[in-house]
Amino acid sequence: MSAALFRIIGWSYLPDFATTQVLRVIHQTSSSIFHRLPPDPRTPAYAIHYRLTFAAVVLCYLTYNFLDASGSIKNNFYELLGVYPNSSDATLKTAFRGFARKYHPDRVGPSGEALFIEVRDAFEALKDPVVRFAYDRFGPDVLKWKECTTMREYLRRGLLSSSLYHIMTGAGLILFSAIGKPSPIAAWRYLLFLCLFASELYLLLAPSPSALPPSPFVDAAASHATILDVVFPKRIVYQHVLLLHQVFFFLSVALSRVAPVLFPSLMRGDPIMDQQIVRSMAERLGVLAKTTEREFSIMLETELLAIHETPMVTSELSTLSRPREMLKSDIMHALTIEMEDVVVEHKLKSEVGPVKTAWDFAVDKEMRKRFQGRRSQEIADKLPLPPKTGQVKIHNRARSLSF
Numbered sequence: 316m317s318a319a320l321f322r323i324i325g326w327s328y329l330p331d332f333a334t335t336q337v338l339r340v341i342h343q344t345s346s347s348i349f350h351r352l353p354p355d356p357r358t359p360a361y362a363i364h365y366r367l368t369f370a371a372v373v374l375c376y377l378t379y380n381f382l383d384a385s386g387s388i389k390n391n392f393y394e395l396l397g398v399y400p401n402s403s404d405a406t407l408k409t410a411f412r413g414f415a416r417k418y419h420p421d422r423v424g425p426s427g428e429a430l431f432i433e434v435r436d437a438f439e440a441l442k443d444p445v446v447r448f449a450y451d452r453f454g455p456d457v458l459k460w461k462e463c464t465t466m467r468e469y470l471r472r473g474l475l476s477s478s479l480y481h482i483m484t485g486a487g488l489i490l491f492s493a494i495g496k497p498s499p500i501a502a503w504r505y506l507l508f509l510c511l512f513a514s515e516l517y518l519l520l521a522p523s524p525s526a527l528p529p530s531p532f533v534d535a536a537a538s539h540a541t542i543l544d545v546v547f548p549k550r551i552v553y554q555h556v557l558l559l560h561q562v563f564f565f566l567s568v569a570l571s572r573v574a575p576v577l578f579p580s581l582m583r584g585d586p587i588m589d590q591q592i593v594r595s596m597a598e599r600l601g602v603l604a605k606t607t608e609r610e611f612s613i614m615l616e617t618e619l620l621a622i623h624e625t626p627m628v629t630s631e632l633s634t635l636s637r638p639r640e641m642l643k644s645d646i647m648h649a650l651t652i653e654m655e656d657v658v659v660e661h662k663l664k665s666e667v668g669p670v671k672t673a674w675d676f677a678v679d680k681e682m683r684k685r686f687q688g689r690r691s692q693e694i695a696d697k698l699p700l701p702p703k704t705g706q707v708k709i710h711n712r713a714r715s716l717s718f
Contacts, residue, residue: 322429330369330376330572330573337371338364341368369576377565380667384562385547397412414434415431418430419431445464448466449466449469451551452470453472453551453553454554456471457469460472480560500570500574507533511560512714518552518673519552519556541555
């Protein structure tokens with residue numbers, strides 16, 4: 316846990332600090348040798364220098380983390396005996412005898428007793444081909460699985476133990492993506508996690524590198540060496556899996572820390588692409604604005620023709636013979652008169668003063684007249700009809716007033 320915390324802190328602060336110091340030394344050296352002034356920190360040239368230096372620092376730090384992670388893995392039984400994992404039983408027996416002569420407690424004292432007992436118990440257990448098959452994949456923990464006797468039981472128990480790590484890691488990635496800001500780096504984390512899962516599953520289910528005698532319980536298919544077997548020839552599957560877990564951890568942290576600097580286009584839009592998109596959108600908006608203006612002009616002329624003094628048919632016929640300038644002048648004249656009436660009416664309704672009072676009084680008077688006219692008409696309708704010879708017609712003409 317402390318090693319993981321130390322790596323997180325290292326990835327959070329060390330790359331930036333180391334890049335700044337290394338870049339300062341590079342600029343000073345270049346200035347003293349080639350007499351070339353370093354670029355200003357706010358210029359694109361400095362950004363390119365910083366990005367290249369940062370890439371070199373990150374590569375060195377990744378190499379250090381890989382070597383540190385590979386060196387922190389405990390030696391397996393074959394490495395303690397100094398043999399390869401595909402050694403035969405006879406070779407293991409010979410190597411164990413040499414180990415016993417060198418590290419027996421009678422020779423090294425009580426300090427080497429724990430190591431000797433561990434190797435002796437592992438040697439006795441690995442005489443069984445099935446236990447050796449499980450040990451190559453799941454490590455020394457299989458020596459404690461006394462309830463397992465067949466290869467299927469060992470595989471089931473080992474896969475269940477390994478699945479706990481992947482469940483916790485997947486849940487952590489989902490939680491980190493949910494509480495963090497949306498970023499394209501999340502997709503790369505999931506891809507890295509899938510690569511880890513596929514690699515580990517392949518290593519666990521691949522044929523064992525151990526040279527085992529033919530048996531119905533042991534896979535007799537030929538094994539294929541992986542790149543990890545080439546780099547670490549004396550290591551076995553469970554050590555490769557532990558190394559992959561550590562590599563996945565610091566690569567995940569490195570992606571979050573390094574990608575914004577090395578690949579800024581992933582975190583924000585590319586300026587060239589952004590300019591092209593803005594230019595394209597501006598052209599489309601310009602065409603749309605011109606089309607809208609043309610349609611609006613047609614609609615406006617239609618409305619103006621509708622409110623013109625002459626009837627619509629006469630106006631349409633007149634447009635065929637009258638010049639366009641004369642038509643526009645007539646329309647503007649009619650529009651001016653209508654706008655003046657609207658403005659006057661609005662000022663009469665909104666402004667406070669004697670004009671407003673007179674307006675309200677006139678409106679109220681007209682309303683009373685209309686009400687009285689309707690009452691007179693209702694009373695007249697209820698009266699009996701007079702004789703036809705003396706029929707009287709009642710005409711009630713109401714004055715109209717614009718409101």
